[in-house]
Amino acid sequence: MEEEYIRLVFGLKLKQIRTDKNLSLFGLAKLTGLSKSYLNEIEKGKKYPKTDKIVILSEKLEVPYDHLVSLKLDKNLAPIGEILQSKILKEIPLELFGIKENNLIDIVANAPAKVNAFISTIIKISQNYNLTKESFFLASLRSYQEAHNNYFEDIENNAVAFAKAYHINLENPIKYKDLEDILIEEYGYTINKEELSKHQKLSELRNIFIPKNKTLLIYNNINEAQKTFIYAKEIAYNYLNIENRLYTFPWIKFESFDQVLNNFIASYFAGALIIPKDNITKKLTHLFSQQEWQPIQLHKIIKSFNCSDETFYQRLTNILPKFFNIKNLFFLRFTHKENSPIFKLTKELHITQQQAPHANRNNEHYCRRWVSLKTINNLEEVSEKKSAYGIQISSYENSKNEYLVLSAATSDPFKEKINRSVSLGMLLSPHLKKKLQFLKEDTFKKKTVGVTCESCNIQNCKERVAEPRVLNKELRNKEIEKAVENIIQSYS
Structure with missing residues (x-):
């Protein structure tokens, strides 16, 4: 069991007991002789009290010691425990939207019954509509794109900087052969255009990247535009030093939100390189x-x-x-x-x-x-x-x-x-x-x-x-x- 989970459960239980007894943090501090700031950090899951402090809390709140230290939660807090143990908060890209995990836990803890009903509703909706983890990640990414009007200056600048560093004229259409040469000579790629075509079950894939020896298997029947886009994405992964990435295009499954985000960044870079902002804006x-x-x-x-x-x-x-x-x-x-x-x-x-x-x-x-x-x-x-x-x-x-x-x-x-x-x-x-x-x-x-x-x-x-x-x-x-x-x- 993670220490973080143990701290959070203790803090949630302490806060519930205190509020049930109509005690403020100041009142609990006066009752126990423990500082208000110390109690506040316990309730937020930042600190776990030592045995002697738990004994004081148990005696003053008239709650059995075993109940305080038990990881078992009553029905009001049980949903929060399930959420914490399920790691769903780790799956949600909270930092992308400027949300801290503890803040979300505070919201849940302040109205556990109502939030439990809300979360249960969301879960049931997702089950009824077959919402997969991948779908959830993609929905989160769309929200992120929409929040930024789908324009990312840093990726745009990186595409321009790459073109300048490798003497690519953005006024002219980019050819796949130019990018292929960079992948081979600069990043040590081996490009195999025959292997993927031998596997009938993989006919829907455009390419597979094998990281161990930097081999890119690419379908031999794709057109020049598709090939250029694939090579531009591979360059993005290398030029931007992206390691946590997907190895197929189109993707088969996502293991984490980072892979979803990195796939988007690489695709955005490819689009910005192939269709430069200054050129398209002028036209x-x-x-x-x-x-x-x-x-x-x-x-x-x-x-x-x-x-x-x-x-x-x-x-x-x-x-x-x-x-x-x-x-x-x-x-x-x-x-x-x-x-x-x-x-x-x-x-x-x-x-x-x-x-x-x-x-x-x-x-x-x-x-x-x-x-x-x-x-x-x-x-x-x-x-x-x-x-x-x-x-x-x-x-x-x-x-x-x-x-x-x-x-x-x-x-x-x-x-x-x-x-x-x-x-x-x-x-x-x-x-x-x-x-x-x-x-x-x-x-x-x-x-x-x-x-x-x-x-x-x-x-x-x-x-x-x-x-x-x-x-x-x-x-x-x-x-x-x-x-x-x-x-x-x-x-x-």
């Missing part, structure tokens, strides 16, 4: 100043960098909030298996506002009117089509919010008959209209959208694939509530 400024919308101009900007559509759209979530003050935006990635009625939201990020949609675990059907889903459908309608693009203004039927949404869809090269789309949505506001000179009243098609069919109130919707059962239930409950109110008023 976007020119695009936004155009009086007429020309989609080919955006396409040319994307193609000017050696990157995928997903990498580009994700990079916009760094650049737009920082350099254009466009902060009310979201990024979504959907995946779809051909001929399946289910579209899965596999990645999401919301800056400043919690825009719909969010990951849906209720087996509800996302609105088919979204451009995110329409681009996938457009891709699947033409078998030889390699990509599809779309743009629309989404007007939510249950709110006043409207979003300008750009979307791109491609097939997944590693999963048969799986297609995916990435979308960037920007809240329509006076600021956005001022920034985007081409954004006029009739520039883009406007579509009224819902969130899921089950919760949508749009009438005569041709795209609907399920009845609005959730909405209907809400309406029935309101009717019942109104009827009850009328009955009560009639008898008043």
Whole structure:
């Protein structure tokens, strides 16, 4: 048993006994002859009293000595003990949000019954929705990104410093061969492009890193943009001296939050290197100043960098909030298996506002009117089509919010008959209209959208694939509530 746990349990029990007897810390100090500061440190789990001090506390509080030193907690404090023993507080990246563990324990200890109910609720929700440790870590990371508007100056500066140190011209597209040479010559990598392709069960992996001999197994069928991104991530791990890292891409599982955070840092570095902030900012400024919308101009900007559509759209979530003050935006990635009625939201990020949609675990059907889903459908309608693009203004039927949404869809090269789309949505506001000179009243098609069919109130919707059962239930409950109110008023 850890000493820390023993100290915390003793402190929690002492505080509960003191409050049950309506004693202040000052009163307990007067009663026992022990200093108030010393008792305060005991209650916070910072100190464990010696035997003679426990005897004094036992006698003055009229509590058996064995009860004080026992690690058994009563039903009010038992949940706190379970939390401490489960190490869940060690899993939560509290320091990332400026929270100290002891402060959280104090909150729990001050209202154990209420906090116990809250924690139990959270646990039950997570069980019902199959919330894994990885999902929890990723949710924590998203909160961290959103708290910083998804822009990290130190990583940006490191990418620029690396390029300068290795004479990489950020005005030109970065080639994977340049990064490959650095990995081999500077960091002693061996790159094997044959081994991974021999293992059919590993066909979904792009690469595996073997740390013992610095061997990078890389799938031989990936395109240049994917290869460049993988090499840029490997450089990040080495250049930034990151040791606690993942060894596969995409990841299989996370062992700790540090691995989640380090994976994000390496990916961010790769994006900042491949799509340099000064270069992309200059090109976007020119695009936004155009009086007429020309989609080919955006396409040319994307193609000017050696990157995928997903990498580009994700990079916009760094650049737009920082350099254009466009902060009310979201990024979504959907995946779809051909001929399946289910579209899965596999990645999401919301800056400043919690825009719909969010990951849906209720087996509800996302609105088919979204451009995110329409681009996938457009891709699947033409078998030889390699990509599809779309743009629309989404007007939510249950709110006043409207979003300008750009979307791109491609097939997944590693999963048969799986297609995916990435979308960037920007809240329509006076600021956005001022920034985007081409954004006029009739520039883009406007579509009224819902969130899921089950919760949508749009009438005569041709795209609907399920009845609005959730909405209907809400309406029935309101009717019942109104009827009850009328009955009560009639008898008043």
